[in-house]
Amino acid sequence: MKAFWRSYYSNPWLIAVTFGLPLVLSLMIWWIFSSSVVRELPLDVVDLDQSSLSRMIIRDYDATPTLAVRTIQPNVTIANRALKEGDNYGYIVIPHDFERNVMLGKSPQISGFYNGQFILIAKQINSALMQTDMTIQAKLATIKALSTKQSTWTQAINSAVPIKVQVTALFNIGSNYNQFLVSAILPAIWQMAVIVGMIWAMKNESVRNNNNDLREWFDSQTPQNILSFVGVYFLIGMTLGCVLFYFLFGVLQFPFDASILSFLITMGAMTLACISIGTAIGYGTNNIVKAMSISGAYTAPSFAFLGVTFPVSDMNNVAVFWHSILPASHFVRSQIEQANYGYGLVSSFSHVGILLLFTLPLLLLISRLRK
Missing domain, CATH: 3.40.1710.10 (abc type-2 transporter like domain)
Incomplete structure (x- = not known):
């Protein structure tokens, strides 16, 4: 695991993608909507x-x-x-x-x-x-x-x-749309950062091992190595999520009636889901350019399909399908239920369960590795 940490710290671009840029973008989004009401x-x-x-x-x-x-x-x-x-x-x-x-x-x-x-x-x-x-x-x-x-x-x-x-x-x-929009946009940014960051992390490790082939690098690892690799970026993704949600609920003082433990468990399931999707995209495309294009097309319209600004019941079949394959859609539902209505983990377990289903591609890829 130490080798993966050293690899992460030695790549400023990877740090920017997984942590710096999402924070800057989140601050820009908050600043844009900070007036709280529409004027003129x-x-x-x-x-x-x-x-x-x-x-x-x-x-x-x-x-x-x-x-x-x-x-x-x-x-x-x-x-x-x-x-x-x-x-x-x-x-x-x-x-x-x-x-x-x-x-x-x-x-x-x-x-x-x-x-x-x-x-x-x-x-x-x-x-x-x-x-x-x-x-x-x-x-x-x-x-x-x-x-x-x-x-x-x-x-x-x-x-x-x-x-x-x-x-x-x-x-x-x-009339305050700041809370309404920002609390949904930031999870969408978080989702994008983790998925894109995972693809860049795979590219970084393959280059470090003198191998530009993402799939070949992954297949050459042991399950223990991949679990260590995932563990490093799980901690990075969780840290980014904690900073973003502390900004929402601690700094901006948005309503938060949830149990911190249950909310962290839901965040953990969300992070693992995004890591799994990022790994699957990188492995499946075996090309950083194609992987970035697919991940961008997949995550960029997330906010429109979350079901926050437009009800899912009024979406067409394609939009409903896109809504269902986005981890952020299920996380935001649980976030609203826990933060605004005080739901516990048991009440939100269906959303956590769906998020854990997104980890199946990663588990399948790990199971194929040699011992």
Whole structure:
């Protein structure tokens, strides 16, 4: 085992792949989402009415912390083109004769359009539009009350808004997407680091033994040597995982109601699963370039298939299959159950069992080695 440790410490690139780069990438992800709430999403407005009331409504949309009115477009075609080209995240259409219809006591419709492919952004825009619409409807109801019957200004406001609600986004935990996203992205990064690191570790050992053939190097080892090799990178993978999750639950103070022992056992199963997959990819391809390509294609879209931002029940068959073959999918489920709901190891044993099934390729390869 000492030889494998010396080999690891003598390769700065291997240290960077298995430890340094994942930490830097995790810090970058946290910094990107550290604001906790979405602000100033660009929105276009198609004002077909050009009235004082429509301008008041535009100011209401621009006043929300989530939205920022980018431009006022002359027609829907231009606004729709800007949406498709990514110049805005959505647009609002205020129809012709809007103010006139409001004064006549009618109920004209303001239409909002946004790109639903950006799940988080679409959710935030939809929420902001609904909150702003409530304010606008209260104002319009007040105007209608003043224009259709004799009423004082105070009476009209109280009639339109009998219950006043204040939502402060910065202190609304439900609006904080930092905890929602970062706690799922970091396990995906951890998974990628362990799998890719294992492939580079095999390459490092084969070169150290003057052999560029990954498969030949593996087959030339004894089971004891491979177990020592796996033991070294198991400790490295666990150390990286502990640092990442201490950052989540210790530094950022995300909720953690789990037993530390049961969580570490689940982490151990996850690490072994990733080591097994990395070894199998390296052995099966027998080529560092092909192995890196396959591992990248396998792990890069992990976050999309974890079932955190998009429910598994709504995925198609291919997505469900990809979800099921990712160790991080099963780990994140157990992580959420243990950290957020206080599940014990027994309750999460099904996820641990599935993670241990991923170790079968490694066990099979070891069993083929000569004694």
